[in-house]
Amino acid sequence: MRARKITFAALVVAAGLSLTACQEDDAAVGQPDPSSASASAEPTSGGGSDSGGSDQDGGENSTAPDDGSTSGGTGGGSGSKAQQCTTDGLKITAVDGFIDGDPDGSVTVGLKNSSGADCVISGFAGVDLKTNAGTISATRKGEAGDPYTLKNGKEIDFYVSYPLNKTGGSGVRITGLVVTPPNQTKSVTLDWPGESSLPAGDSGNGDQVLVGPVGSAGQGGS
Numbered sequence: 001m002r003a004r005k006i007t008f009a010a011l012v013v014a015a016g017l018s019l020t021a022c023q024e025d026d027a028a029v030g031q032p033d034p035s036s037a038s039a040s041a042e043p044t045s046g047g048g049s050d051s052g053g054s055d056q057d058g059g060e061n062s063t064a065p066d067d068g069s070t071s072g073g074t075g076g077g078s079g080s081k082a083q084q085c086t087t088d089g090l091k092i093t094a095v096d097g098f099i100d101g102d103p104d105g106s107v108t109v110g111l112k113n114s115s116g117a118d119c120v121i122s123g124f125a126g127v128d129l130k131t132n133a134g135t136i137s138a139t140r141k142g143e144a145g146d147p148y149t150l151k152n153g154k155e156i157d158f159y160v161s162y163p164l165n166k167t168g169g170s171g172v173r174i175t176g177l178v179v180t181p182p183n184q185t186k187s188v189t190l191d192w193p194g195e196s197s198l199p200a201g202d203s204g205n206g207d208q209v210l211v212g213p214v215g216s217a218g219q220g221g222s
Helices: 002-030 034-063 067-074
Strands: 090-096 104-113 119-121 126-131 134-137 148-150 155-163 172-180 188-190
Touching: 090 172, 090 188, 104 172, 148 155
Parallel strands: none
Antiparallel strands: 090 104, 104 155, 119 148, 126 134, 126 172, 172 188
C-alpha cells in the first residue's frame, strides 16, 4: 500500500512537470525572434527615407521663383518710352488752307516725324510772320491737348489764321513764316503760302494772327 502511494505521487509530479514544460514551449513559439524583427525593419526604414527625400525635393522645385518669367514680364518698360519731338527730327511744311467764304485767311502747318523713331509732341508751336514792317508773333488760341505720340513717318498739323487784306491797298507784305516746334528753341523759316499781305493799321497786329495747338488742323497724327 505504501509503495502504491509513492508511485502515484511520483506520477502526479511527473505529469505536473510535463504540463509546465508544454506551456513554456507554447509561450516561446508565440514570441517573435528579435533578430528576425530587426532584419525586417531595416528595409522599411530605408524606403521611408527615400520617399521623404523625393517629396521634399519636389516641393522645393514647385515653390522656387521663376526668375526668367518675372524679368521678362517687366523688362523694357522705361527703355521704350518715346522722346520729345525735336526740330531736327521733324519735316515742317506749310500750305494754304483758305476756303472761299471764310472771313479770315488760314495756313496749315504740318509737322512730320522724320526722326526714325516715335516721339512725343504737345502744346503750341511758336509762329512768327516776317513782314516788311517787322515781325508779328501769333497769339495762341484754344487749349493744348494731352501729349501725343507721333509715330515715325506720321504727321500732325496745326493752323495759323490771319486777317485778310480787303482794304484795296498794299497793306503789310508777308515775306516768310518762322515756326518753332513745341518745347524747342530751334526754328525753321518757310515760304509764306497764304495771301500776300495783311491789312495795314491796328487790324494787322499780333492779336489778329492766331495759332492753334498741335492737332488743331487736319486729321491729327495722320
